[in-house]
Amino acid sequence: MKTDVSNRFIWFKGEILNVNDAKINVLAPTAQFGLNVFEGIPCYWNDEKKQLYAFRLHDHYERLLKSARLLQLDCPYTEEDMKKALIDVVIANEYSENLSVRQTLFVDGFGSWGSEGPVDMFVAPIPKGKTGSEYNKKGLNCCVTSWTRINDNSLSPRIKCGANYINSRMGQREAIRNGYDTCIFLNEAGKVSEGPGSCFFMVKNDVLVTPPLTDSVLESITRDTVIKLAERIGMKIIERSINRTELYVCDEAFLCGSAMEITPVLSVDRYVINRGEVGRITNALHKEYLVATVSGTQEWNTPIY
Numbered sequence: 001m002k003t004d005v006s007n008r009f010i011w012f013k014g015e016i017l018n019v020n021d022a023k024i025n026v027l028a029p030t031a032q033f034g035l036n037v038f039e040g041i042p043c044y045w046n047d048e049k050k051q052l053y054a055f056r057l058h059d060h061y062e063r064l065l066k067s068a069r070l071l072q073l074d075c076p077y078t079e080e081d082m083k084k085a086l087i088d089v090v091i092a093n094e095y096s097e098n099l100s101v102r103q104t105l106f107v108d109g110f111g112s113w114g115s116e117g118p119v120d121m122f123v124a125p126i127p128k129g130k131t132g133s134e135y136n137k138k139g140l141n142c143c144v145t146s147w148t149r150i151n152d153n154s155l156s157p158r159i160k161c162g163a164n165y166i167n168s169r170m171g172q173r174e175a176i177r178n179g180y181d182t183c184i185f186l187n188e189a190g191k192v193s194e195g196p197g198s199c200f201f202m203v204k205n206d207v208l209v210t211p212p213l214t215d216s217v218l219e220s221i222t223r224d225t226v227i228k229l230a231e232r233i234g235m236k237i238i239e240r241s242i243n244r245t246e247l248y249v250c251d252e253a254f255l256c257g258s259a260m261e262i263t264p265v266l267s268v269d270r271y272v273i274n275r276g277e278v279g280r281i282t283n284a285l286h287k288e289y290l291v292a293t294v295s296g297t298q299e300w301n302t303p304i305y
């Protein structure tokens with residue numbers, strides 16, 4: 001049975017339910033304070049093999065558990081429990097298409113923002129074509145947002161928690177209001193950090209450059225994949241701080257993340273990059289990325305069926 005997004009099965013607190021029956025108490029800290037940690041786990045359908053592959057599943061769970069640990073959440077689930085829940089709910093929905101699986105640990109009950117628990121979990125597979133429009137564009141016109149990226153001493157970007165996305169929201173809303181597709185944040189030191197839901201790379205003189213993880217950047221799995229794929233194809237990669245004006249004169253740029261994969265940046269603050277066309281290196285990396293996600297031949301691919 002193919003289930004539509006608003007009427008599909010979700011794994012919720014140990015049961016597989018229709019999403020409309022998965023209810024959270026309005027006073028729960030997750031509802032009041034965004035007290036949850038989550039992953040968006042991409043799964044790719046390989047039509048030849050009639051198989052769905054979760055991409056870098058172990059790395060997603062490692063990050064999820066790290067986020068929970070940093071927030072001192074009392075997580076009752078192991079990596080094996082989380083993996084089983086994901087597989088069970090995808091199979092229940094009988095999906096044979098690309099997915100983004102939202103796997104969230106949330107603070108339930110009647111506590112407050114300081115509560116350690118009770119922690120529970122939901123796992124919600126979402127067909128990829130139905131994720132946000134900014135993720136489905138062929139290229140992006142970006143601005144540098146006037147909002148500063150959160151930093152490790154306020155709200156650490158290393159923690160993938162719901163509340164962090166309020167900062168992303170401010171930048172994204174400003175970008176849309178002013179006629180851009182999305183934004184790039186600068187950090188407290190005024191250096192380039194990342195997009196609202198993605199990491200940033202640029203190409204200058206055939207070298208791939210990305211900000212270091214200490215420049216207010218999420219420890220992105222796609223960022224790591226891009227670095228590894230670039231190494232495989234013999235590219236030089238540098239992790240270093242990037243100045244704002246470097247964005248305006250780079251040869252190519254792209255944002256990357258599990259949801260947007262590798263999406264070219266065609267302009268920043270109306271400074272056109274690569275004549276507004278998708279760059280050769282961006283294209284080559286995206287091709288490598290698609291093979292790595294869907295082939296089923298890599299240690300990164302976990303079969304679901």
Ligand SMILES: Cc1ncc(COP(=O)(O)O)c(C=O)c1O
Pocket residue numbers: 040168194195196197198199217218219220221222223256257258259
């Ligand atoms: C702020 C931010 N940066 C980067 C990323 C990309 O991370 P990943 O590649 O692990 O999806 C995301 C996506 O979740 C994000 O929200």
